[in-house]
Amino acid sequence: MKKRIYLWVPSENxxxxxxxxxxxxxKININILKAKIEPQEAFxxxxxxxxxxxxxxxxxxxxxxxxxxxxxxxxxxxxxxCVDCGACxxxxxxxxxxMDDDFSVVFDENECIGCKSCVKVCPFKAIEVDDI
Amino acid sequence: MKxxxxxxxxxxxxxxxxxTAEEMIGIVEDVGxxxxxxxxxxxTTGTFGAMCSSGVFLNFGHADPPIKMLKIxxxxxxxYGGLAAVDTYIGATQxxxxxxxxxxxxxxxxxxxxxxxxxxxxxxxxxxxxxxxxKKVRTTITLDDINQAILVNPRNSYQTYNAATNSRDEKxxxxxxxxxxxxxxxxxxxxxxxxxxxxxxxxKTKTYNTIGIGTRIFLGGGIGYIIGEGTxxxxxxxxxxxxxxxxxxxxxxxxxxxxxxxxxxxxxFVGVGVPIPVLNAEVAKCCxxxxxxxxxxxxxxxxxxxxxxxxxxxxxEELRKGKITIEVEIxxxxxxxxxxxxxxxxxxxxxxxxxxxxxxxxxxxxxxTERVDVLGKGSAKPMKSDVKLVGEILSKPPIVAPIGITIxxxxxxxxxxxxxxxxxxxxxGRLVGIITSWDIARAIAQNKKSIEEIMTRNVITTTVNEPVxxxxxxxxxxNISGVPVVDKENKVVGMVTSExxxxxVGYTNKW
Numbered sequence: 001m002k003k004r005i006y007l008w009v010p011s012e013n014x015x016x017x018x019x020x021x022x023x024x025x026x027k028i029n030i031n032i033l034k035a036k037i038e039p040q041e042a043f044x045x046x047x048x049x050x051x052x053x054x055x056x057x058x059x060x061x062x063x064x065x066x067x068x069x070x071x072x073x074x075x076x077x078x079x080x081x082c083v084d085c086g087a088c089x090x091x092x093x094x095x096x097x098x099m100d101d102d103f104s105v106v107f108d109e110n111e112c113i114g115c116k117s118c119v120k121v122c123p124f125k126a127i128e129v130d131d132i
Numbered sequence: 133m134k135x136x137x138x139x140x141x142x143x144x145x146x147x148x149x150x151x152t153a154e155e156m157i158g159i160v161e162d163v164g165x166x167x168x169x170x171x172x173x174x175x176t177t178g179t180f181g182a183m184c185s186s187g188v189f190l191n192f193g194h195a196d197p198p199i200k201m202l203k204i205x206x207x208x209x210x211x212y213g214g215l216a217a218v219d220t221y222i223g224a225t226q227x228x229x230x231x232x233x234x235x236x237x238x239x240x241x242x243x244x245x246x247x248x249x250x251x252x253x254x255x256x257x258x259x260x261x262x263x264x265x266x267k268k269v270r271t272t273i274t275l276d277d278i279n280q281a282i283l284v285n286p287r288n289s290y291q292t293y294n295a296a297t298n299s300r301d302e303k304x305x306x307x308x309x310x311x312x313x314x315x316x317x318x319x320x321x322x323x324x325x326x327x328x329x330x331x332x333x334x335x336k337t338k339t340y341n342t343i344g345i346g347t348r349i350f351l352g353g354g355i356g357y358i359i360g361e362g363t364x365x366x367x368x369x370x371x372x373x374x375x376x377x378x379x380x381x382x383x384x385x386x387x388x389x390x391x392x393x394x395x396x397x398x399x400x401f402v403g404v405g406v407p408i409p410v411l412n413a414e415v416a417k418c419c420x421x422x423x424x425x426x427x428x429x430x431x432x433x434x435x436x437x438x439x440x441x442x443x444x445x446x447x448x449e450e451l452r453k454g455k456i457t458i459e460v461e462i463x464x465x466x467x468x469x470x471x472x473x474x475x476x477x478x479x480x481x482x483x484x485x486x487x488x489x490x491x492x493x494x495x496x497x498x499x500x501t502e503r504v505d506v507l508g509k510g511s512a513k514p515m516k517s518d519v520k521l522v523g524e525i526l527s528k529p530p531i532v533a534p535i536g537i538t539i540x541x542x543x544x545x546x547x548x549x550x551x552x553x554x555x556x557x558x559x560x561g562r563l564v565g566i567i568t569s570w571d572i573a574r575a576i577a578q579n580k581k582s583i584e585e586i587m588t589r590n591v592i593t594t595t596v597n598e599p600v601x602x603x604x605x606x607x608x609x610x611n612i613s614g615v616p617v618v619d620k621e622n623k624v625v626g627m628v629t630s631e632x633x634x635x636x637v638g639y640t641n642k643w
Contacts, residue, residue, distance in 0.1 A: 099452075102480065
C-alpha cells in the first residue's frame with residue numbers, strides 16, 4: 001500500500017536521523033516529496049510504500065518524533081469545467097492521470113504527488129491541486 | 133438511391149434509421165456498403181475542440197441619443213468597430229485590454245459569459261455626427277438585451293489536424309498546448325473517425341459527398357448552418373474546413389466553452405455535429421472511415437518557421453493509445469523514442485454531440501437540408517512575405533578565441549575588433565562558452581584570473597537559417613545582447629548582436 005503524510009518535526013528532533021531510522025527499523029520504502037527545515041520546526045511530506053503493517057509501524061515510529069497528518073485527496077477536478085480533453089495527461093510525471101476506455105479523463109488520487117503540472121496546462125482551469 | 137426528401141419523410145413518420153459515425157463502422161464491416169446504405173438513413177458526426185477562428189456578430193440596438201460606436205469593449209475585450217453604428221464582431225482570441233487581467237480572459241470568455249446568461253459590461257466610444265450626437269456609452273447587458281447574436285466562424289471543424297511535438301531543449305507554449313523539451317510529448321487534436329468532413333470525404337474525387345452550403349448542423353448545442361468552405365480549406369490534402377453560422381441565443385454552454393491555452397491566449401471550444409444523409413453505397417462506404425485510416429503528420433513545433441519539419445506520420449488510432457514510438461533526431465543522432473500522447477480536443481464530447489444529434493433526428497426535431505451548392509475548392513497557400521534569415525546579415529568572419537586564452541588577451545581582442553562578445557571555442561572550433569566586455573569588467577572587480585571562471589557556458593545560439601525575428605525574441609527573452617551563430621557541428625560561423633538587428637530597423641545610408 002501507499003500512504004502519504006505530512007510530518008511536522010519539533011526543533012529538538014530536527015537533528016535526529018528519524019527518516020533513516022524509520023527506513024532501517026521498519027524496512028519501509030520512503031519517498032520524500034517535500035522537506036523544509038526552519039528554526040522552530042521541520043516540515044516534510046512523505047510517501048510510505050510497503051505492506052499495511054509496515055506502513056503503520058513506520059507511522060507509529062515517526063509519530064514519536066513529530067506530528068503526523070494523513071493526506072487523503074490532493075487533486076480535485078471541477079466536473080462542470082472539465083471537457084475530458086486530456087491535455088493534462090502527458091504532463092503528469094507519475095501517470096496519475098489517465099484516459100479510460102470511454103475517453104473520460106480519470107485521476108488517481110493515490111498516485112498524485114501534488115506537482116501541479118496538470119493545473120498549469122488545463123485550458124479550462126478545471127483542476128485544483130492542494131498545496132503539499 | 134435515396135433522396136433527402138425521402139429521409140425527411142422517414143424522420144417525420146418516425147421510421148428513420150440513424151446511427152453515429154462510430155456505429156456505422158461496424159455496420160459497413162458486417163453487411164457491406166450496399167446493404168448499409170439500404171438500412172441506414174443518416175449518419176451523425178461530431179467534433180469538439182479549440183476553434184480559434186470563432187466569433188459573434190452582435191447588434192445592440194440604438195441608444196438614446198444614438199451613438200455610432202467605433203471603439204467597443206465587452207468586459208474589457210475589444211470588439212471590431214468597423215461595422216454599422218451598433219453592430220460589432222467579437223473574436224474568440226481577442227485578449228482583454230485591461231493590464232490588471234492577464235491573457236486568461238478574452239473574447240471566448242465574453243461569448244461564454246453571454247451564453248451563460250451573465251451580465252457583460254459594454255463600453256463604447258464614437259465620433260459624433262448629426263444623426264449620432266452621442267460620444268460615449270457605458271452599460272451592462274445580457275444576451276436577452278441584444279437583438280441578434282450570431283456565431284459566425286470563418287474556419288471551423290478541420291477535417292484533420294497536425295499533431296505537435298518539440299525538438300528544442302526547452303519547453304514551448306503553442307496553440308497545440310505545452311510541448312515538453314526533446315520530444316517529451318505529442319499533442320494532437322481532432323475527432324478522427326467521428327469528424328464531419330472526414331466522414332463525408334470521397335478519397336477518389338477529393339470532394340465532399342453531401343456537405344455543402346446550406347447544410348443544417350448541430351452548432352454549439354443549437355441549430356446552425358454551413359455557409360461555405362472555411363478559410364484555408366484544402367480538400368486536395370484532406371484538410372478541409374467549414375464556415376458556419378448559428379444563433380448564439382439557442383446555444384448551450386456545455387457545447388461552447390471558453391478556454392485558455394497557457395502562454396498563448398484564449399480560444400473557443402466549439403461543438404459541431406453534421407448529419408450525413410446516406411444516399412447511396414458510396415456515401416455509406418465513406419462513413420465507415422476508421423481512426424486508423426486517417427493519417428496524421430507529427431510536426432516539430434520547435435522549429436519556428438512556416439514549413440515545420442514532419443517528424444513522423446501516424447494515425448488517430450495510434451495517437452489515442454496514449455504512447456507512440458517514433459524515430460527522432462536528438463543531438464544529431466537518430467534514436468527510437470516512445471513518447472506520451474495527449475489529446476487537446478475532447479473525443480468524449482465529440483461522441484456526445486454525435487449522439488445528441490442522433491437523438492434530435494430520432495425525435496423528429498431535426499430535419500436534413502439539401503445543399504444549395506458544393507463547397508469551393510479553397511486555397512491554403514502561404515502568405516507572400518519577406519523573411520530575413522540570420523545568414524543574410526552575417527558578413528564578417530567570426531572572431532573567436534580558444535579556451536586557454538587569458539583575460540588580458542581576451543580584452544585585447546574585444547578592443548582591437550571593437551566588439552563586445554567573444555565566443556570561446558575548443559580545438560575543433562566548437563562553441564564551449566562566451567564572454568562579454570561586461571564579464572571582463574566583472575573579472576577585474578572580483579579579481580578572477582581565468583576565462584573559464586568568467587565565461588557563460590550555457591550559450592544561447594542561432595543558425596544561419598533562423599529568421600532574425602526569432603533571434604530578436606531570443607535576445608529579449610534571455611536578456612542578452614549577442615548570439616553566436618553555429619553550424620550543425622556546433623562550430624561558430626558568426627555572431628549576431630543587438631546592433632546588427634537595430635541596423636535592420638534603423639538603417640541609414642552612411643555613404
